[in-house]
Amino acid sequence: MDIKLREVEYRYAAGTPFERLAITEVSFDIPSGGYTAIIGHTGSGKSTVLQHLNVLLKPLKGEIQIGSRTIAAGRKEKNLKEIRRRVGIVFQFPEHQLFEETVEKDICFGPVNFGVSEGEAKERAREALALVGLPEHVLERSPFDLSGGQMRRVAVAGVLAMQPEVLVLDEPTAGLDPRGRHDMMEMFASLQKEKGMTCVLVTHSMEDAARYADRIVMMHKGRVYKTGTPCEIFSDGPDLTAIGLDVPETVRFQRLFEEKLGRPLGHLCLTPEELAREISRLRGES
Amino acid sequence: MMEKMILGRYLPADSVVHRMDPRAKLLFIFGFVLIVFLANNFFTYALLGVFTLIVILLARVKIQFLIAGLKPVIIIILFTFFLHVFFTKEGDILAQIGFLSIYKGGVIKGIFIALRFFLLILVTSLLTLTTPPISVTDGIESLFGPLKKVKVPVHELALMMSISLRFIPTLLDETDKIMKAQMARGADFTSGSLSNRVKAVIPLLVPLFVSAFKRAEELAVAMEARGYKGGEGRTKYRLLAWHMRDTLALLFLIGLAAALFALRS
Numbered sequence A: 001m002d003i004k005l006r007e008v009e010y011r012y013a014a015g016t017p018f019e020r021l022a023i024t025e026v027s028f029d030i031p032s033g034g035y036t037a038i039i040g041h042t043g044s045g046k047s048t049v050l051q052h053l054n055v056l057l058k059p060l061k062g063e064i065q066i067g068s069r070t071i072a073a074g075r076k077e078k079n080l081k082e083i084r085r086r087v088g089i090v091f092q093f094p095e096h097q098l099f100e101e102t103v104e105k106d107i108c109f110g111p112v113n114f115g116v117s118e119g120e121a122k123e124r125a126r127e128a129l130a131l132v133g134l135p136e137h138v139l140e141r142s143p144f145d146l147s148g149g150q151m152r153r154v155a156v157a158g159v160l161a162m163q164p165e166v167l168v169l170d171e172p173t174a175g176l177d178p179r180g181r182h183d184m185m186e187m188f189a190s191l192q193k194e195k196g197m198t199c200v201l202v203t204h205s206m207e208d209a210a211r212y213a214d215r216i217v218m219m220h221k222g223r224v225y226k227t228g229t230p231c232e233i234f235s236d237g238p239d240l241t242a243i244g245l246d247v248p249e250t251v252r253f254q255r256l257f258e259e260k261l262g263r264p265l266g267h268l269c270l271t272p273e274e275l276a277r278e279i280s281r282l283r284g285e286s
Numbered sequence B: 001m002m003e004k005m006i007l008g009r010y011l012p013a014d015s016v017v018h019r020m021d022p023r024a025k026l027l028f029i030f031g032f033v034l035i036v037f038l039a040n041n042f043f044t045y046a047l048l049g050v051f052t053l054i055v056i057l058l059a060r061v062k063i064q065f066l067i068a069g070l071k072p073v074i075i076i077i078l079f080t081f082f083l084h085v086f087f088t089k090e091g092d093i094l095a096q097i098g099f100l101s102i103y104k105g106g107v108i109k110g111i112f113i114a115l116r117f118f119l120l121i122l123v124t125s126l127l128t129l130t131t132p133p134i135s136v137t138d139g140i141e142s143l144f145g146p147l148k149k150v151k152v153p154v155h156e157l158a159l160m161m162s163i164s165l166r167f168i169p170t171l172l173d174e175t176d177k178i179m180k181a182q183m184a185r186g187a188d189f190t191s192g193s194l195s196n197r198v199k200a201v202i203p204l205l206v207p208l209f210v211s212a213f214k215r216a217e218e219l220a221v222a223m224e225a226r227g228y229k230g231g232e233g234r235t236k237y238r239l240l241a242w243h244m245r246d247t248l249a250l251l252f253l254i255g256l257a258a259a260l261f262a263l264r265s
């Protein structure tokens, strides 16, 4: 399911003295089956954009195409549940949304709301829990007895159990330990590659954006600053630093390495593995 | 969703009203609440209305904003209005709809009471719009200071109040966030039968309470860690200063009270 944003604008508290322009003239496409990363400085409007993807916020100007539906400014929209079933959002700090007595019930909340039978929902809860790397006995525990990281995983499982076609992630790994981050990011990537799920990731980690995404949207002060492939985006270091971002560690290393070497390597390497291969190939040459 | 409410919110700006001493504003409001009840005919209400308008203009708050922000309250006001229109039986009958008859006295009374309610809400919301919550509590603490002599924990009460005021916007933001998160999981807060709707708020209330308690606990720990131990011997960073304009404002109010006395029937 493709999602297309066209000239979207949103203001918080519109029409009051507290009005605040959050995003404007935002246009980009999220191709079906792809992995899109949205990067940008704090307050650049990333979370606001995400909330438009399942119409939790409606644009004040412009329109959004979500599959075959078009959400345009100023029109009353009914039946948004279908969109929300197909576009699952994991919010920033999703552990704050847990409320049920047991982990199992909490994970089932989404599927049951979307009309999945109880038995099927429980089945999905077990699968989702395994995906986020928690043992099955956690299902019977209260979500409030878990550690922060475990709560985060349960919250993510709650969205995965909805089996959305588009998975939208707002900094899903902020505050997790390095191992947990890695495992979770790999899990999302494999859902995208193997199950064809469309992934949208908001992240402050340029490394994650470089490694997993096939398209990057750069946001700055509520506008789309630039879109492109990771190679296009990260080959222009000064442009990134100009808006408070940076290139991934690997690219920085490669640049320093090229300086010492006196000539550029064949291409821009986005992961340490790739760079290591490139460098060892170089050694083979000489 | 919650962001349009202006009740209890502070709108920073630079105006005479913003610069007034919070104590003067509190006394002013207190006085105003009393003298609103003096009005009982057209002239007195007109005078009150003009007076309120002047205060709003002085505070440089746009009237559209006030009205838009007070919409939820206006519904209550309309309700009281209709209550009086339908249930007061005074004066001539104006209209008869089925078994309901509308009396002239009822309409007039309804208008007056709604107007009184409206003016009160306008002026009190001006207090919070033009005064940072922290100043409101400073003012209250200072006004009730004498009660410390009779062992009323004025400082602690004021602190409790300022903390609650401080966290109202936070709580509203949080409500908004959790609501959206649950809506993203298919929760529906706006339709369905009554029992379904009551059930629907559980996914909202539980996380809200959990985070409120957590926040309270963290705040208490943070305060203790920084050596907070109540009002005894504590000095203030923000000092209140009474100016000429504060005295003038109160005199202005006394003038209004006198005029109302003269004009009321």
Ligand SMILES: Nc1ncnc2c1ncn2[C@@H]1O[C@H](COP(=O)(O)OP(=O)(O)OP(=O)(O)O)[C@@H](O)[C@H]1O
Pocket: A012, A013, A020, A021, A022, A040, A041, A042, A043, A044, A045, A046, A047, A048, A049, A092, B003, B173
């Ligand atoms: N509920 C809200 N009410 C009012 N203004 C808001 C609200 N949420 C966000 N904003 C404002 O909208 C702008 C964009 O915020 P947004 O949350 O989309 O940024 P972000 O890119 O997600 O930032 P971060 O990286 O810190 O999560 C900011 O200026 C912010 O202050």
Ligand SMILES: [Mg+2]
Pocket: A046, A047, A048, A092, A170
């Ligand atoms: Mg954000």
